[in-house]
Amino acid sequence: MSANSRLTLAAHALAWIGLYQRQGHEVATSEGIAASANTNPVVIRRLLGELRKAGLVESRRGAGAGWSLARELGSITLLDVYEAVEPGPLFAMHRTTPDQGCVVGHGIQPAMRDIYQDIEETLRRELAGVTLEKVLSDVLAAPRQAL
Amino acid sequence: MSANSRLTLAAHALAWIGLYQRQGHEVATSEGIAASANTNPVVIRRLLGELRKAGLVESRRGAGAGWSLARELGSITLLDVYEAVEPGPLFAMHRTTPDQGCVVGHGIQPAMRDIYQDIEETLRRELAGVTLEKVLSDVLAAPRQAL
DNA sequence: GTCTGTCGTAACAGTAAGCGTTACGACAGG
DNA sequence: CCTGTCGTAACGCTTACTGTTACGACAGAC
Numbered sequence: 001m002s003a004n005s006r007l008t009l010a011a012h013a014l015a016w017i018g019l020y021q022r023q024g025h026e027v028a029t030s031e032g033i034a035a036s037a038n039t040n041p042v043v044i045r046r047l048l049g050e051l052r053k054a055g056l057v058e059s060r061r062g063a064g065a066g067w068s069l070a071r072e073l074g075s076i077t078l079l080d081v082y083e084a085v086e087p088g089p090l091f092a093m094h095r096t097t098p099d100q101g102c103v104v105g106h107g108i109q110p111a112m113r114d115i116y117q118d119i120e121e122t123l124r125r126e127l128a129g130v131t132l133e134k135v136l137s138d139v140l141a142a143p144r145q146a147l
Numbered sequence: 148m149s150a151n152s153r154l155t156l157a158a159h160a161l162a163w164i165g166l167y168q169r170q171g172h173e174v175a176t177s178e179g180i181a182a183s184a185n186t187n188p189v190v191i192r193r194l195l196g197e198l199r200k201a202g203l204v205e206s207r208r209g210a211g212a213g214w215s216l217a218r219e220l221g222s223i224t225l226l227d228v229y230e231a232v233e234p235g236p237l238f239a240m241h242r243t244t245p246d247q248g249c250v251v252g253h254g255i256q257p258a259m260r261d262i263y264q265d266i267e268e269t270l271r272r273e274l275a276g277v278t279l280e281k282v283l284s285d286v287l288a289a290p291r292q293a294l
Numbered sequence: 295g296t297c298t299g300t301c302g303t304a305a306c307a308g309t310a311a312g313c314g315t316t317a318c319g320a321c322a323g324g
Numbered sequence: 325c326c327t328g329t330c331g332t333a334a335c336g337c338t339t340a341c342t343g344t345t346a347c348g349a350c351a352g353a354c
Contacts, residue, residue: 004312005239008259012241016251029329036249037241040314045330062322065329078262090237092152094159094184095342102183104163107289111282112155115225119273126266135258142254151341176300187343192301209351212300242313 006085010047011078012037015136017057018073027066047085054084073136079127090123091116153232157194158225159184162283164204165220174213194232201231220283226274237270238263 016036017028030041030048037044048067051057058070069076093112098105163183164175177188177195184191195214198204205217216223240259245252 005241006312007238008240008255011259012245012251012255015255016249019251031329036246036252038243038245038252039241041329042315042332043313045332046313049331059330060322061320061330063324063326063328065322067330091154093155094152094186096185098159098185099183102163104159104166104286105183105185106291107286108155108159108162110289111285112158114285115277115282119270122269122273123266126269130262135262138258138261139251139254142257144253153341174300178300188300189303189344190342192303193342196302206301207351208301208349210297210299210353212351214301 004086006047007078007082009037009039009043010051010081010085011132011135013044013048014051014056014069014073014076014081014132015139017067017069018132018136019140021069027060027064027068029066033067050084051081054080056080056084072133074131074133076132077128078130078132078135079124081132082124082127089116090120151233153194154225154229156184156186156190157198157228157232158279158282160191160195161198161203161216161220161223161228161279162286164214164216165279165283166287168216174207174211174215176213180214197231198228201227203227203231219280221278221280223279224275225277225279225282226271228279229271229274236263237267 013033016033020028020032030044033048034041034044048057048059052059052070055070056076057067059065059067091112093109098108100106160180163180167175167179177191180195181188181191195204195206199206199217202217203223204214206212206214238259240256245255247253
C-alpha cells in the first residue's frame with residue numbers, strides 16, 4: 001500500500017490553526033502552516049481547500065486574509081478529515097474484470113466487496129472516535145525538547 | 148489513498164489454488180490462475196513469490212511444476228495475506244520532518260503515531276477474523292449466472 | 295541425454311497518485 | 325493604488341504498481 005500522508009498533514013494543519021486561534025489570532029496563513037509542516041504553502045492551500053469543501057474550515061481573501069476553523073476542534077473527528085481528503089476505498093478490486101466463466105473469477109468480487117465493507121466500517125468507527133481536540137491535546141502533551 | 152488490489156488478487160489466487168486442489172489436481176500453474184484473474188502469469192508468480200516467503204504456498208519446478216498450498220485454507224487469514232503483500236503502514240507521516248521548533252510540528256508525529264497504531268491494531272484484528280476458507284465459501288455462494 | 299513445460303527473475307514501458315515549485319490572476323482592506 | 329494572501333493552473337519529479345517480453349534454471353517424461 002502506498003501509504004498516504006494526507007491525513008497526517010490535514011490533522012497537522014487543523015491542530016495548528018486551532019492552537020493559533022486560541023493564542024488570540026484571527027486567521028492563519030498557509031505560509032505559517034507550511035513553515036510548521038516544512039512544506040510548500042501551495043500544498044497546504046490545496047489540502048485546506050478540500051477541508052473547506054467539507055465544511056471544516058473557512059478562508060478569507062484580500063488583505064489580512066487567511067484560514068479559520070468553521071467548527072470547534074472538539075466537534076471535528078478524524079473521520080471527517082479522512083472523508084475530506086481520502087476519496088477512494090481502502091482496498092481495490094482487480095484492475096481488469098476476472099474471467100466470469102470461472103467459478104472463482106465470478107464469485108471473488110462480491111465476496112471481497114462484503115468483507116471490505118465490514119472492514120471499512122470498523123475503520124470509520126475508529127476514526128470517528130478521535131476528535132481533533134484530542135489530537136491537539138496529545139500534541140501538546142509531547143515531551144518538550146531539552147533547552 | 149491509492150487503493151491497492153494486491154490483497155484482492157492474492158486472495159483470488161489462494162482461493163483458486165485451494166478449489167483446484169479440492170478438484171483433485173496436484174498443483175496449479177500461474178497461467179491457469181492468471182487466466183481466471185484476467186492478468187499476466189508473471190504478475191501471479193511475483194505475488195505468489197511473496198506468499199511463499201510468508202510460508203503460505205509452495206512451488207515446484209521442473210516438469211509438472213506449479214503451486215500448491217502450504218497450509219489449509221482454514222488456517223490462513225486475510226491478515227496473513229495482508230502482511231505478506233502489504234509491507235508499509237496504512238497511514239504515513241510527513242515526507243519531511245516538521246519544524247521541531249514549533250509546538251505542533253514537534254508533537255504531531257508522536258501523537259499521530261499512537262493514534263495510527265490503535266487503528267492498525269483494529270484493522271489487523273478484523274483481517275485476522277476472516278479465513279481463506281470463508282472467502283472461498285463466500286465465493287462459491289455467489290449467485291450463478293443464468294444459463 | 296534430450297525435450298518439454300513451468301518457475302524465477304531481470305528489464306523496461308506505461309499508468310497513476312502525490313508532492314514540490316513557479317507563476318499569475320482575484321480579491322479586499324489600508 | 326498598494327499590499328498580502330488566496331485560488332488555481334501548469335509542470336517536473338518521485339514512487340508504486342501493473343503488464344509485458346525475455347531468458348536461464350530446473351526436473352520429470354521419454
